Amino acid sequence: MKVIITGASGLLGQYLNIELSKKNEILALYNTRVGNTKNYSSIRVDFRNLTELRKIILEYKPDCVIHTAGITRPEAADAMPYSEVKKVNVEATREIAESCERINARIIFTSTDLVYDGNSGGMLSENGKINPLSSYAVSKVEAEEVIKSVTENYVILRTALLFGIGLNGSVNNFHIMLENLKKRNLSYLFVDQIRTPLSLLNASEIISQIVISGIKNITLNFAGPQRVSRFELGELLCKAGGFDETLLKKIYLKDIPTVKPVYDVSLNTTLLRKSGFCQKDLFEEILRILQ
DSSP states (O other), rough: OEEEEETSSSSSHHHHHHHHHHTTTEEEEEEEOOOOGGGSEEEEEOOHHHHHHHHHHHOOOOEEEEEEEEEOOOOHHTTSSSHHHIIIIIHHHHHHHHHHHHHHHHEEEEGGGGOOOOOOSSSSTTSSSSSOOSSSHHHHHHHHHHHHHHHHSSEEEEEOOOEEETTOOOOOOHHHHHHHHHHHHEEEESSSOOOOOOHHHHHHHHHHHHHHOOOOOOEEEESSSSSSSSSHHHHHHHHHHHHHHHGGGEGGGGOOTSSOOBBBOOOHHHHHHHHTTTOOHHHHHHHHHHH
C-alpha cells in the first residue's frame, strides 16, 4: 500500500515512518526539521503552499494519507494570529481532503482530545460536548468539519496525550520528565488535569492497523485505557524505573495563568476497541519505553 505521512519529522510522525514502512511504501512529508525522514523517500513542503501540496498528492497517488502535520502546540497557536493557525491547520487539511477525494484515497487525520469540554466529568464518548478553549483546539474542530464536508473516506482520531521518547530532537513532557528524574531534577506536574495517555509506540501500531483495515467514515477517540493525571503518570514512571518519587512536585492549573484550564478530557475508547483496535496497558507501555 502507498501511504503519505504528513508531519513525518514530528513527534508521532517519526514513529509512523518506522512502523508504516515495515509493510507499506511510504512518502514522508516534512517542513523545517528532517528527523528520521532522511531514511525514507521524503519531500520538504511548506503546508501553506497548497498548490505544491496538491501536486505531491495527485502525482504520488497514495492509497492513504496520514495527516499529522500542523501547528500542534496549543501555546504556540495561541501566540499567533488565528488566521495563520487556520492556514496550516484548516486550509491545508481541506486541500489534503479534496486531493484524497479526487484520487479515492483515504485520509486519516489526527485531531485532539482538547476539542472536548473539560468540565463534563471525563471518560467522554465521541458524542461528548465539544468546547475547544485554545486556538489549536478550535482549528482542529474546524478541520474535522472540513474533512467531513469533503469526503466520506476518512478516519478522524481524537488523539489523547501522547507519551514516549522523542526522536531526533522532537520533545514531549514525558521525555522531559524522564530526563529530569535521571538527573535528579524536580518535575512539576498537574494533579488536576486528567487525560487517558497513549504511548507513541502503541499509537503508531494502531494507526498501522487502521491503514490495513480499510475502515472509513468514522471518528474515534484515540487514547489509552487508563485515566490518570499528569502527576499520576509521573508516579507510574517512578515505579517502573525505580526513580525517586519525591522529585515529583504537584501543581494546579490555576497556578499557571497562561494555560487554558482543561480539567478532564479523559476518553471512552469503547468504539475504538469495538472497531478492532486494542490499546496496551499504561504501566506495561512505560516499562516497554524504558527497555
